Amino acid sequence: METLAWIILGLPLLSAVTIHLGLKSSKNLSAYLATGSAFVTLVLALIILMPETENRALEWATIGDLKIEIGLQLDSFAKGMMIVVTGVGFLVHLFSLAYMKDDSAKERYFCGLSLFMFSMTGIVMAPNFLMMFMFWELVGLSSYLLIGHWYEKDSAADAAKKAFLTNRIGDFGFMIGILMLWGITGTFTFDGLSEFFDGAHPEVLVPSVTILSISILLIFMGAMGKSAQAPLHVWLPDAMEGPTPVSALIHAATMVAAGVFMMARLYTSIGVDTIGHLWGMNTIAWIGGITSLLAALMATQQDDIKKILAYSTLSQLGYMVMAVGLLDPEAGMFHLFTHAWFKALLFLGSGAVIYACHHEQNIWKMGGLQRKMPITFLTFGIGTLALCGFPFTAGFFSKEQILESAAHSKQWGLFAVAALVACLTTFYMLRLFFIAFLGKNRSDKANHAKEVGPLMFVPLVILAVLALLSGYQFLANNLSPLYNHEGFHVGAPFIASISALVIGGFLSWKLYFNAESDPLANNSLCKIFRNKFYIDELYAKIVGYAQDTVAAIVHFIDELVINGLIVGGFSRAAGGIGRIFGRLQSGNLQGYAALFGLGVILVIYLTVFVS
Amino acid sequence: MIPAHFLEAFVLISALALLMFEAFIPSRHKTLIAIGSIGVLVFSLVLLFFAKAPDPTNSEMARFYAWDASAKFFKGFTLLAGILTLALGLDYRKALSKFTANPESEDGTGEYYCLILLATAGMMWMASAKDLVSLFVSLELSTITFYILVAYMRRNVGSLEAGVKFLILGALSTGFLVYGISWLYGASGSTELSAIGASITEANSTYLLFGLALILVSLAFKVGAVPLHLWIPDVYQGSPTPTTSFLSIASKASGFAISLRVLEPFLNSPVTHDKTVTILSILAGATILVGNLAAIPQTNFKRLLAYSSIANAGFILLALAAWDKGSDLTSAQIVGFYLAIYLIMTFAAFFILSTIHRNTGSEEISAFEGLGTRNPFLALMTTVVMAAMAGVPLTAGFYGKFFSFEAGVQASLWVPISIGFIGVAAGFYYYFQIIRAMYWRKSFDESPIKVRPLSLYVLITLTSLLIIFGFFPQPILWLLQAA
Amino acid sequence: MSIIFVLIPVLAALAILCGCKARPTALIASGLTLFLGVGSVFCWKADVWSVTLQVLSKPSIHLAMGFYDGMSLIMVLLSVLVLFTAVFAGKAPEGSQKLYYSSILLIGAGGLGAFLSTDLFFFYAFHELALIPTFLMIGMLGTGERKEAAWKITIYLALGSIILLAGLIWLVSASGSDTWLFKDLLASKIDPKNQTGIAALLIVGFGVLISLFPFHSWAAPAYAAAPAPVAMLHAGVLKKFGLFGLIRLYPMVSSGMQDWLGWLIVLLLCNILWVGFVTINQKRLDMMLGNSSVMHMGYIFLAFAALVQAGGAAANPIAIPAAVVLMFAHGISIALLFLLTDVIRQRTGTVELAELGGLAKSAPRLAFLFGLAGMASIGLPGLANFSGEVLVFLSGFENYKGEGFGCVQVATILALWGVVISAVYILRAYRQTFQGPAISVTELAKDLNLSDQIPAIILAAALLVVGLYPNSLLSLLKKPPYCSGCDQSIEQVDK
């Protein structure tokens, strides 16, 4: 069985390498190869889902007692996550076959997808932090490559760079956290961690609980980067420069969720109780909460269909992080699971719309698509409902759990945030839905749109089914990475979520149903939302001043002082002194004789009188 | 086996005999004198290996004449230097005759070779001098001969100017030498160096040191140590090139040979050791600094070599200052080692200089421009020689500085060593200027540069030796230890 | 008979100077060394590969060569790889063929000789062999401000080596060892009161050669101006000499080094952060890479600092392997980057970042390999530098037990920010050069041809092998030392 797992890991890599080295000329073949490998991995992931498997590892680097291993952690957590990754992955591959049909660098695109599948598989099945870190970086790379797929466009190239760098900042903390945790516990492996802590109170195990807490928070910094939590969220909206299927796969369903996955992994390894004794763990929940709120507010004023979805993703990721921060990783993971399906659905749906509208992304230039693209309309609608948490869709169950855990832990502030976000979510999603799909066509492109082909709508349909059903116990129990079924009951969370739905839906209907332009466009508060609270500008300033100015100053000092004054000074001094000695060499014999006499006096003085 | 002092006598008599013959040899055959002189020196060199100490019962000779490893080494050194100088002179005779009696013929060149023999004899004697009298006489024999050698090109203003400067300053230093000798004699009652060493006490040490200081002035003059180095650049530049090479190699070496003999008693005596080391390290530091830094702005290659010879004297003085503190080689051995390598590379440099001069008529560094294309092989050899002079490892040139530094470090002479760092770095700069000129720069004149066969063979031998000794320096040590 | 590693290139250089066809001879010679180098990895047998000839009795110096331990082997492997690729990628201008190829071979021979020497004297001496060819090549065949750069590198390296020489002499004389052989030296003890001074001289001396802050300003201009093979060999191979030496000699001056730990850490952080900022501000690709190579030396120093703080390889067994792996990785990656930068220069005629753009369209293979090398140099997993860097960071935290941070831990954390910095400048450069819309100079640029591609692929493969499976390199480190019992540090690693 573990051989199959290795195949899951290796196959996409093989596909990527084959495409890169051998199949550059045959673009279609590479596309089929990548899709085929994705399909095989999906099948294999389903096969290994049930049976018990043992973990095997390969020594990657060995120095004395230190062993860094590449291995596979084949527990239900990883296997469940594998279903999400390979499932969404395969469907996105399938969708891409049509979406990227005419792209001139199709083989590069599919190579990147395969590379991503490989890296993501690695993260999911990693049994230790170092291996996870390696693949963590590799998904960053594939994300970089895919965002920058159309690198001739300046915006795409810049977005790719921004994504990589922002992630690097997160990884800076991540690595420190890993190192510290390694120092404290002496292990990298998740098994090792759970052995070390074993549910005990941390005070008896480690010299300083504060240091341990700091290390956890630093590891969380990695998740902040990857899962785009404030203040490192800025890269994700820009990442929409990539092809839409990539946004669906990487920047909605899987990779960005890796942060949540990793934190859940960490929490379950150390043990939620132990974590509960640590200091500052609320920070994580609050960062999640703030992110989800900010992102939801920003989403309300975006016009680009992908941007709206991107902010919505941010917001939902914040939700998940909040759940993890509330010591309920199960809720977070469950939301991750359901969210993966319906967000992939939404993105692919938007991809279909964009494709049909000839790469028009502005929702104000769409409209009336429900008639032109009925299947897309329907599936997108299901996705929207699921995202809004409409009762008995998948999103409803998972969101419910998160609200539940906020209520359970008596974090009423966070609960309020979560409820507000739920309300906002409904608001902006319905805004999108009303403007893009209902009403009348507002542009030629929308006018000429027609339903996409089966390669595109089949994935949409499958995802729509999952968006409806994946919240139910019979599916979630088997497929979701971590699932803790709680009986449904009417309580504060339920009331909150229903009222959020109603309020948000009403406001949205009031404002946007059949609207021709945005009635809130001139509201100054909304301008702030539209401009993302000016955070990007702020960062640009900070980077400009802090990094580039410091760099310029340092460079200047380096050139002037070290190179110019000290080094140049010494060499000039040497030459100058040489010339002074040369001047003594006047050529005049009497001068020589006089200096000779002086030399004699010096020699006599130094010999006889100085010891 | 013949008594060693017969060698000097042989060279001296041969010189006089050749001088006599010279008068009867037609102008076009003057080279015979040179070949004869070389023959004499080669023969003496061979005899050197079969020489023995003077008969100890002959006390008047044994008192003045030392026969030990150092004497042997420096005699061989001088002989070799004489042979190479003569070889250089052979290729230089065009220029020599141009500025002497009859520019059209080689009339004026014959005496030159004989004078080299005379100077060689004097310096061979210096290597064995262990009494102040023999030291003085042999020193003057070589110095006075050098006055003539320097001023030899009597129609050349530069040569004459150099001759006069050398004459006046040399005579000045002689004055200090004898005055110093008289004080040493007065304070110790003897002219024998070993007796002087034995007589050192707290009471007379001041007088002895005063005498030593005066002699040191003269010795510093001879080896070109700062502050008495002022004659060197002018005299080296003005002299005929073979004289310059002889002066900078053999004369400097014999200066160090007698320095070793004079300083040894003072360095070995606990009373005067510290003061002697102090003055020597001050001299060493100053010499390294001035020699190297003043070389930086030079544009004339010959003058550059003059400063380089000052700089090298500084490194040798450093080894002297670290008197026998090193665990490996004695200071005397280091001096010998350094000079042996110095001989090889400096002669190579002078052969190159003379070749360039003959082809381009210039001794400026700019005359080397384009050598990399004009004669790649010569350029390659020049590169090796310059690398050796700069002290790049794996050329023999490295070992001299290496041993000096080793001795200095072991004696904890940190100040002169730090100056030595600066000196070596500066050395890289000015020696590499030649390499730069050869390869980086293009010359207007692209005509090939021709090397005379004799020069070529000598140069090939010398550069190969530089590389061979760079990897395998033991043979020099064997020579130094062959007692 | 490891001396043939040195003899082959030297003899080939002589043959070229004597008139053999330059490029084929150089290729055959460097190919032969590559073959031997890779071969010796597979048939490690220390004694067969060693030679010891006494060349001087007082002081006792031996021309002794051989694989002293796995570290030598790895560095030799690095040298032969870079030497071969440098020769292969070299493009001599018309008329300078002989000088060009013989200089490359001599530089390579210098590096190989240094890493193979088991005698301290020749270890030092061989390194200097490269000085003159480097000087010649940069000054003669370089680009841009070649003359100034050539002078700078020469004077700096000369000064550094002479300071180093003083340190080495002091070291040997203080050790009381009879010979300059490593095995005798490492078996001897040095009085701690001498160690401080010796360590200072070694740090400064080696530091200049490694471009340790503030002695770094020679490196970037020299590498920028140098012809590609020289930059490859110098940045890739010769620069590692200093670190190699520090690690090799460390057991003799362990307490002395400890006295300078604070300074060492400050300087290495300056290397990483200060020079990192300088690198960000570079406007030219070659200057940027030159500075980046200075910056990355800081990481290797970090491993060394961890070793010093721990007080020995026994207390921190990760440090030495980490440093060695990173040396290897950095050598390969920087060589590859310089190689490709030279290709960019040839194809477009410029390396000003502002004048480039969109090169990936016309030269996808170039873009791919440059991206690979760039990613390697910013420590992307799967490529060799990551293996080295992660081990370095681990070595920094090796003795950390979860209390407050020690100075090495703080240094490691600050050094980690350097990883962000290097990502900033490499991505910026990649973005400027390869991405964005194509402009006139890049539109018609030709992609890599075979003579660029083969060496680039060899180097890239080496990066991948070590990156994907660092144990391939680490297992070499566990090879038994040249003589048993003479090197504590390596043995303890073995256990």
Place this chain on the structure above:
Amino acid sequence: MASLNEFLFVSGLLFAVGLAGVIVRRNIIVIFMSLELMLAAASLTLVAFSRYHVTDNGLPDYNGQVFVFFIITVAAAEVAVGLAIIVALYRARQTINVEDLNSMRG
């Protein structure tokens, strides 16, 4: 009879006068004479030391006095060579003023 110190003082003075002459005079011949004065001073010192250094047999130590003969001989040779060079210089340059000898410097 004068003491040793007086002899030494006089000879030292002589030496100093000679040195001063070398430094301040411009005519090479005069300089040369000053140099001879220095040698004479040294000779005087030697003789004085010799005279005041009585050996075991009651006689002065003649080593020093013999040395003086060597000095005189050498000085004669030096003068011979020196004057020849000065004459050659005069023929080439029509001057024996040292200030005119500065074609090489730096």
